[in-house]
Amino acid sequence: MSLKGNELGFYFKQDEWLFRNLNIELSYGEILGISGYSGSGKTSLSRILANYLAPIEGTVEIDEKCFAKNEAQPVQLIFQHPEKAVNPKWRMKDVLKESYEPDDAVLDRFGIKKEWLSRYPIELSGGELQRFCIVRALHPNTKYIIADEITTMLDAVTQTAIWSELLNVCQERKIGLAVISHEPALLSRLCDRIISLNVSVKKLGA
Amino acid sequence: MTKKYNMRTRMMLSLTISVSIILLTILISYLLSPANLITDFTKKSLSPNLQHPFGTDWLGRDMFTRTLKGLRLSLFVGFLGAAVGALIATVLGIAAATLGKKVDSIVSWLVDMFIGMPHLIFIILISFAVGGGIRGVVFGVAFTHWPSLTRIIRGEVYAIKSCEYIQISRNLGKSNWYIARKHILPHILPQIMVGFLLLFPHAIIHEASITFLGFGLSVQTPSIGLILSEAVKHISIGDWWLAIFPGLILVCVVKSFDNIGEHFRVLINPTSANE
Numbered sequence: 001m002s003l004k005g006n007e008l009g010f011y012f013k014q015d016e017w018l019f020r021n022l023n024i025e026l027s028y029g030e031i032l033g034i035s036g037y038s039g040s041g042k043t044s045l046s047r048i049l050a051n052y053l054a055p056i057e058g059t060v061e062i063d064e065k066c067f068a069k070n071e072a073q074p075v076q077l078i079f080q081h082p083e084k085a086v087n088p089k090w091r092m093k094d095v096l097k098e099s100y101e102p103d104d105a106v107l108d109r110f111g112i113k114k115e116w117l118s119r120y121p122i123e124l125s126g127g128e129l130q131r132f133c134i135v136r137a138l139h140p141n142t143k144y145i146i147a148d149e150i151t152t153m154l155d156a157v158t159q160t161a162i163w164s165e166l167l168n169v170c171q172e173r174k175i176g177l178a179v180i181s182h183e184p185a186l187l188s189r190l191c192d193r194i195i196s197l198n199v200s201v202k203k204l205g206a
Numbered sequence: 207m208t209k210k211y212n213m214r215t216r217m218m219l220s221l222t223i224s225v226s227i228i229l230l231t232i233l234i235s236y237l238l239s240p241a242n243l244i245t246d247f248t249k250k251s252l253s254p255n256l257q258h259p260f261g262t263d264w265l266g267r268d269m270f271t272r273t274l275k276g277l278r279l280s281l282f283v284g285f286l287g288a289a290v291g292a293l294i295a296t297v298l299g300i301a302a303a304t305l306g307k308k309v310d311s312i313v314s315w316l317v318d319m320f321i322g323m324p325h326l327i328f329i330i331l332i333s334f335a336v337g338g339g340i341r342g343v344v345f346g347v348a349f350t351h352w353p354s355l356t357r358i359i360r361g362e363v364y365a366i367k368s369c370e371y372i373q374i375s376r377n378l379g380k381s382n383w384y385i386a387r388k389h390i391l392p393h394i395l396p397q398i399m400v401g402f403l404l405l406f407p408h409a410i411i412h413e414a415s416i417t418f419l420g421f422g423l424s425v426q427t428p429s430i431g432l433i434l435s436e437a438v439k440h441i442s443i444g445d446w447w448l449a450i451f452p453g454l455i456l457v458c459v460v461k462s463f464d465n466i467g468e469h470f471r472v473l474i475n476p477t478s479a480n481e
Contacts, residue, residue, distance in 0.1 A: 052373055071379040085370045089392050098388075099378050139378065 009057030036197030287347030299359025
């Protein structure tokens, strides 16, 4: 059982392929690192795998099935900029409730304080908002999480705290986690396996 | 004066004046007794004096009472027309932006068509078709005044539709209806409010003009358009007060609404609110 991308290809401009013939597989409970320079297609790939973008070539399969309709996707993407990923007019508890109602244990784990729940997004910092986005992505349906540079704007201490909790949760629930980053040090610390998009881009040129 | 108060303060002041003009008009129209409207040939065609500030007409009715009561009806008709118009604009605007390319091109085509046609002729046609009267005027005004607001709302919805939090909502399995209601509507509510307020003066003016032309309200209802159209017949014999005062009050009220709408627009827009 795995999240599979078969022969994926994508471009923004006609025939200027960002990547092509890309095969990717993420199994249950696995932590996969995806690295690449800026503009190498990391974000586009993550969006394709999470049903935000349709690939120009190839298919995405989740446990041998297509994306679900009208229910929470088993693949959830956590975005790079949490302040853009929450509705600025909603209180944080409504943001969470849109996905599911998390219990106190989950909130505690990610260091979310009770008083933050009744605040608006603008009254929280980026790191605090990102914790909410992570908790929101942990919907009961979620089987795979794609984390697109989710800790780039955080300091080292907060990064460690968030990652260790996220890894723990993923291990407990056997969630497959794809970590996307351009920081090799972070990836080598976290991941079981690392693939590089730069290589596949070079292959294309040949 | 210009130096002393900043723009916001001056705006709030002019906003207060505009609101009070309108409220005063409505209040006075209720306080005036309908007895002033009884025909009395002993007071026929009096020019303005202390007892009758706007004079009396050829049937001896007090013009001040007639004007304000007529204005109240015009405001009511304007309110209904603007409300229905804003509702149509909201529904079509959201539909155009969210229901795919086909719906979008149909709505855009309708908008272009309605904007391209002269309002007045269209209002006359519509109000004639639904049988005249208040209903005719309300429908006429509503059906001709939705396009510009529809365009604004459509653009606004397109802009927030691509926001990440809306895509996330969709991937959390939320329906289009849920997204429209919970995410999109709260964001475009200010635009709808402003659009509604700016529709108001249009609606009143158009009500007055088609009643003036004889396609609107029936003769026994006191409305500004009717007063003006009757006055035309008597201007030639020198009864100038029959047209001047009602016309002036109409302009004041319409300008007040326009003022409120404009100021509201500037004040709720974050980029211009602090100027």
